[in-house]
Amino acid sequence: MSYYDDGSTDAEYIGTTCPTDGCPITSIGADCTGGGGGGSPPAPTCPGNKAPVTGLGNGGGGPTTSVGILTVSTTATTSTSGLPAPTDPCVTSSTNNTTLKVIFCGSLTEAEQTSILQTIAAFSTEDCPFRFLYAYFSKQSFTFCITAGNYNATSNVTNNSITFSTADAATPSFADLLEHEFFHFYQNSTYPGGIASYGLNASTGVASAGFVNIEFEQAVFNDIATGGRQAFAHGTPTQQNQYSNWIKGLTASGTVYPKLTAGSAAYTQFISNYNSFLIQYNAIPGNVNSSPITSLKPQALINLFNIVKPNC
Amino acid sequence: MKKAIFLLLVICVYFKSSAQSKLTPWHIKGLNQTFDVKKFKMLPTDTQSFISVYSSNNKYINGIPYSGNPHLLPIGKNDIHVDTSAIKRIIAGALVTKTKDLKNNREKMDIILYFNKDGKIIDAYFFLKANTIINAGEMEEIDKRFKENIRATFTGKAYLQYDVINYNTAPSIVF
Numbered sequence: 001m002s003y004y005d006d007g008s009t010d011a012e013y014i015g016t017t018c019p020t021d022g023c024p025i026t027s028i029g030a031d032c033t034g035g036g037g038g039g040s041p042p043a044p045t046c047p048g049n050k051a052p053v054t055g056l057g058n059g060g061g062g063p064t065t066s067v068g069i070l071t072v073s074t075t076a077t078t079s080t081s082g083l084p085a086p087t088d089p090c091v092t093s094s095t096n097n098t099t100l101k102v103i104f105c106g107s108l109t110e111a112e113q114t115s116i117l118q119t120i121a122a123f124s125t126e127d128c129p130f131r132f133l134y135a136y137f138s139k140q141s142f143t144f145c146i147t148a149g150n151y152n153a154t155s156n157v158t159n160n161s162i163t164f165s166t167a168d169a170a171t172p173s174f175a176d177l178l179e180h181e182f183f184h185f186y187q188n189s190t191y192p193g194g195i196a197s198y199g200l201n202a203s204t205g206v207a208s209a210g211f212v213n214i215e216f217e218q219a220v221f222n223d224i225a226t227g228g229r230q231a232f233a234h235g236t237p238t239q240q241n242q243y244s245n246w247i248k249g250l251t252a253s254g255t256v257y258p259k260l261t262a263g264s265a266a267y268t269q270f271i272s273n274y275n276s277f278l279i280q281y282n283a284i285p286g287n288v289n290s291s292p293i294t295s296l297k298p299q300a301l302i303n304l305f306n307i308v309k310p311n312c
Numbered sequence: 313m314k315k316a317i318f319l320l321l322v323i324c325v326y327f328k329s330s331a332q333s334k335l336t337p338w339h340i341k342g343l344n345q346t347f348d349v350k351k352f353k354m355l356p357t358d359t360q361s362f363i364s365v366y367s368s369n370n371k372y373i374n375g376i377p378y379s380g381n382p383h384l385l386p387i388g389k390n391d392i393h394v395d396t397s398a399i400k401r402i403i404a405g406a407l408v409t410k411t412k413d414l415k416n417n418r419e420k421m422d423i424i425l426y427f428n429k430d431g432k433i434i435d436a437y438f439f440l441k442a443n444t445i446i447n448a449g450e451m452e453e454i455d456k457r458f459k460e461n462i463r464a465t466f467t468g469k470a471y472l473q474y475d476v477i478n479y480n481t482a483p484s485i486v487f
Contacts, residue, residue, distance in 0.1 A: 152381070227389065228389045237424050246354070
């Protein structure tokens, strides 16, 4: 899910003779310094003392629930489950040993448990914001379940549980479901009283006021983190273009994360534009995340990007 | 006979001038199809205006409707693979005589493509500066060649969940 994983860029120039090392993009009729620049941030490396991930551990479990310990460590460990190590060789935090305790619902097969661990491993080694989230919740316990459904995941922030709908969703290619859900846990830890009061009533399907604030903030977070443009995927093409240009402006075409200080002009402008897009997002026909909008500011997103760097 | 030749000449001139029409709102005729042109601003406080240009035959002008499972997350950008070099070649080819003028006008083109599961383009949308020097005939040529030549491939299983796959992360084309 990284904007630098696939080698794509935010702009292509046509007709230029830019040197390959001096121009992040190719062009038609423009020189390197022509307008609309940008491009991809450098590929992630393992600066400093960050060491390769060397193994995953699965602690096994009891008769009704089992517990997997997912370890991303700077020292060699033995994978008791025989799981492959994550493909990204960078560790996720400055600590030497970050561990997320994984509790499985009792109904899960061994294969499903393995797949969930692999999914978490994929999530934990993605873009820097997701590595941050993984490290942020290290040493906490999360319960993972699978129920019947169709390619989705839901989280319950009151008991740290994530439920995948279908076993297929609990696979590494759907690690973006965890990106989504772990940001909700981060929101829960950011806002006083948590975000449970902004949730969707599972039995009635009625969204509480503020539900759209929470979901839109998640979508913007994800689009900034990954270079995707998912928030307005069902909006009109013009809305998508407007939103995309706003995100490009915030991130200097995917090269930085926004750093916003309350009270600054940039912050005020950000909130104004954010609210404008929030209103449009809420009005997209058929949007299941729609709800009455509250005055909740996107503080989780702001806090996270004020901390995380794009080349962590 | 003279009348017929004159009529043919008039028709030719009409279509040629049609194709060279400036892209001004609302409907512009190319040689074979009509394009919708709509003016907008990127942000409410912006002063610069842009236009969206797309075939009037496009299916999802008002957005892609939610599918049977509205909670599905959109397909990740890394699971959609499009040859952006081919996109660039088509645009460069269609605008080869205007390269310098486009650069002088500091033009940029944003593109959104909707694909079906087979990787064929369903809709193409283009976004340009409102004062673009690109005309209707050139846009028609680009739109046509995109639909003939650009194909997407997909990885993973997620794309199978979608009837319309939204490629809204194409790099901007800067002239």
